Amino acid sequence: MPPSGTSNKTLQILEAAEQHGYGVLAAIAYNVEHITALVRAAESRRSPLILQLFPSTLVQLPSLVYAASAACKGASVPISLHLDHAQDENQIRKVVETMPFDSIMVDMSHHEHHENLQKTQELTKLCHQKGIAVEAESGRINGGEDGIADTGELEALFTSPEEVEEFLGVEIDLLAPSIGNIHGDYPPAGPKLDFDRLRSIREQINGRVKIALHGTNDFSPELTKDCIAAGTAKVNVNKLLLECWSKFLKENAHLSIVQIIDQGIEVLQKETERWMVICGSAGRC
Template sequence: MAWRKNNTTVQILEAAERGQYGVLAAIVYNVEHITAFVRAAENRRSPLIIQLFPSSLDQTPSLVYAASAAAKNASVPISIHLDHAQNFDQIKHVASKLPFDSIMIDMSHYEREENLGKTETLREFCHARGIAVEAETGRIEGGEDGIMGTEDLEGILTNAEDVEQFISAGVDCLAPSVGNLHGDYGPQGPQLDMDRLRQIYQALAGRARLVLHGTNDFPPELCRACIAAGVTKFNVNKLVLDPWHEYLRANVHKPLTQLMTEGIDVLTQAMEGWMDVMGSSGKA
């Protein structure tokens, strides 16, 4: 498909798979986050995916345009992704009107057949407009900002049949359930089924990129192990934003402009460190 050659998310992740490194797909809540992440990407010469939750489209509707402008003016490849989109009509509006490169169509709160049917319908709509599509197989327990949680559902791990069904639905990226959680992990930390993750990557056979959700509390060595297992896109939120939040809590007494400037510096440095961990530094 010709549109894939011009889609920044697709190109970033295909290059990551060839180069065997990971790309951070970082949630942003404000312009300071965008500034810090783009600055880190340029400093480290790293590709980057900027992510927004659907709630941002209502709370801060101009944020997607700020992210898009920053990406277009950056000296490294940066794409804009909508994470966990669950509203059928909203997804159509976003694909038609807003400057996103990719959308995660999250119908995982439906039973499998309905999940697949809705995903395929929306995938056709998005592909016709040059938008790449990510989907979630199984059910990843937990919840995030503005997202319908699955706390009341039994966690279902992804299997080879799931992979084939979603590949048949035509998705470009697949986010499996391998013991990962949306939100925080317990005292034992993340306990992933790494054999299952490797088997899923093998089952994809180059037909879609492998994505990992639920990276809170991940140590660097686990990130590297996931890259070795085939993961190219790492959705990150708290993992990279914690230093920002800690700085704000400790320095709230400072003037606002100083707080913003120093906060951006703290977040830029944190992001640079994770780009080094992922192996994406120097790859752009």
């Protein structure tokens, strides 16, 4: 059976968000500095947070998952640890057995539809045996991010009502729909989302799973708020937050390493706090 919303930390966080109409940042971290800034922001703003790692990070920095887990457990506000876009079946099996994640995105969207469902169902059962919540992607969201298979050569598919029911049938806990969102940067015209489709998906699932929004690069505060109002509980962010960190590093390479770390953390913390206010999660803990 899927982990209950009363025992799994990711689902606890998102259940509260859904009940009270706000969104929770699910923020990618690539290093300890990012983790520090994100957790400090959550504690400063009394906001829940989902801390996310990419599968590539587990290979590049194997110990980072344990630093992230310790930060989540030691925080004074609810923070869960999530593995985003896990696409390697063998890695997923290893993670389930050996690593302290609260939730995993089992991303088989680079396979054709039937195989995607079959593999997702098998891996979901494995995760649930360990109390790990599962997110999956219905339809197909085009583009690619760091360490993620680029689906640009595959046809983008908007999530259909039939697909929603099929993914609910494999007992996932979080659904990442395709509504015109893409992984990576948007064209100059910016994001163009199908809000009628998103609202319809929310009505169809009727609380059975939580909605996760991917592809938030170039989102405005207003667009983010509209997505939350239409049913999004989990707001995945990568470049949206970390661009300020990258910009700071480029502009301040002349500083000492200690100054770069201290000031960089402060810059990222402030930007994270700003987005927590935008998402409505500030002051909820």
